[in-house]
Amino acid sequence: MQIADEIVQHIRAGVLKPGDMVPSESELVERYGVSGGTIRKAMVEVRASGLVHTRHGKGSFVKDRPPVRSRSSDRFRASHRRGGRAAYLAESEQAGATAKVSVLFVGPVAAPDEVAERLGVESGSQVLARRRLYFRNGVPVETATSYLPWDVVRDIPELFAENPGPGGIYARLEDAGHAFAEFVETLQARSAARAEASELGLGSGAPVIHLVREAITSTGRVVEVCDTLMAADQFVLSYRIPAVD
Structure with a gap:
C-alpha cells in the first residue's frame, strides 16, 4: 500500500505526467527492494485509483482522462x-x-x-x-x-x-x-x-x-x-x- 500510495502521489503531483509510462515491475523491484509479487499487488491498487491504464505487453501508462x-x-x-x-x-x-x-x-x-x-x-x-x-x-x-x-x-x-x-x-x-x-x-x-x-x-x-x-x-x-x-x-x-x- 505504501508503494501504491507513492506512485499515486507522483501522478497527482505531476511527477508522472499524462501519457508517461509507470516504471516497469523490474524497475520498481530494484527501487523498493521488494519482490515482484509485492509490486504486482501494488499495481493492482494503482490501477484501482483510475489514474492509469495497462496495455498488454507494453506496461501501465498515466491516463489523460480528467473526470x-x-x-x-x-x-x-x-x-x-x-x-x-x-x-x-x-x-x-x-x-x-x-x-x-x-x-x-x-x-x-x-x-x-x-x-x-x-x-x-x-x-x-x-x-x-x-x-x-x-x-x-x-x-x-x-x-x-x-x-x-x-x-x-x-x-x-x-x-x-x-x-x-x-x-x-x-x-x-x-x-x-x-x-x-x-x-x-x-x-x-x-x-x-x-x-x-x-x-x-x-x-x-x-x-x-x-x-x-x-x-x-x-x-x-x-x-x-x-x-x-x-x-x-x-x-x-x-x-x-x-x-x-
Whole structure:
C-alpha cells in the first residue's frame, strides 16, 4: 500500500505526467527492494485509483482522462432541450469538453424482462431500442441503450432516425405531447465484463457505473428505460436533493 500510495502521489503531483509510462515491475523491484509479487499487488491498487491504464505487453501508462462532472439534477432541464441540446451534449459543454455520439443500432427488439417490467409491457414484446457510444475528447466513456414502448414511438418517425433532431429523443417525445414529470435513476458500481471493458477501452475488470434511468411523464407512464454503462474514472456524480416536501 505504501508503494501504491507513492506512485499515486507522483501522478497527482505531476511527477508522472499524462501519457508517461509507470516504471516497469523490474524497475520498481530494484527501487523498493521488494519482490515482484509485492509490486504486482501494488499495481493492482494503482490501477484501482483510475489514474492509469495497462496495455498488454507494453506496461501501465498515466491516463489523460480528467473526470466529467455529471450534474444529474441539471442535465435533464427542459431549457437544455428547448435550446436544442440533448443531456450528454449539455453536460459536456458545461465541462468544457468536446462530445461525440456514435449511434450503434436503432430498431425494434424484444423487450428484456427487467426493461419490460419497468416499461409496464409484456416481456418479449416489441420495443424500440436506440444504442449509442459516447465519446469525450475522442475517448469512449459511456454506452447507453434506450428502450421505448412501441405504441409511443410508432407515430414519431424522428425516433427511428440516427439523429432524432435538436434536443434529442426527449424533445421529440415532448413534441408528441409526453410531458415529463421526473427521471428516476438507479446506480450500481461493479467491475466491467470483458466485452464491456473492450468497448470502453478499459482494462479488464475496471470499475464501471451501471445506471438505469426511467423517464416518467406527468400521467405516470414510463416512456423510456435507458440502460447505461459509464467508465467510473470519467464521472463525478453530483445531485441536488431538496430538503423540503
